[in-house]
Amino acid sequence: MQNFIFISPNFPTNYWQFCRELKNNGMNVLGIGDQPYDELKPELKDSLNEYYKVGSLENYDEVYRAVAFFAFKYGRIDWLESNNEYWLERDAALRTDFHITSGFQTSDMPRIKYKSKMKEYYRKAGIATARYHMVDDYEGCRKFIDEVGYPVVVKPDTVSKRASTGFVITPPMRKGIPPIRLMTIQLRATVTNPSFT
DSSP: OOEEEEESTTSSGGGHHHHHHHHHTTOEEEEEESSOGGGSOHHHHHHOSEEEEOSOTTOHHHHHHHHHHHHHHHOOOOEEEOOOGGGHHHHHHHHHHTTOOSSOOGGGHHHHHOHHHHHHHHHHTTOOOEEEEEOOOHHHHHHHHHHHOSOEEEEESSOOSSSOOOEEEOOOSSTTOOGGGGGGGSTTEEEEEEEEO
């Protein structure tokens, strides 16, 4: 039987269904989360072979120890997933540290974490991508907008708890109010024109 560690199987609340189907397909489903076991949905409890509660999923050492416990108790871990973009790097680090080869490793992170890096791989595969510009300063953003036109979308280049999910900028309504000043507060943001090249 293959061992599958599901990180944060309780959030979002519909994730128990992934665990159910993994178990239905013969996997030994091992959950790691920060919610007390007694508070888990009954459907999730029924879908897990075992659950390990950590104090915080943000604490790599705690989650590492949980994976080590499962590896000691059940043997080689074949899969480790959270299905959550926020945990991409942490999941990759755990796979790398425990030699779990069924998913992204730490070395894969730049090309899947950063929107600016992904575009290179899309182009190589022949997939049209929206033009973009890495936010550098007001003048650089202004030049990009002059080239591609409005509207533009400003998004963080990567997922971060501190970064917003992005916003759309349209032409200024009144002369002299440059809406792209907002871009300069985004750390490592990308400015994208929705048209494809």
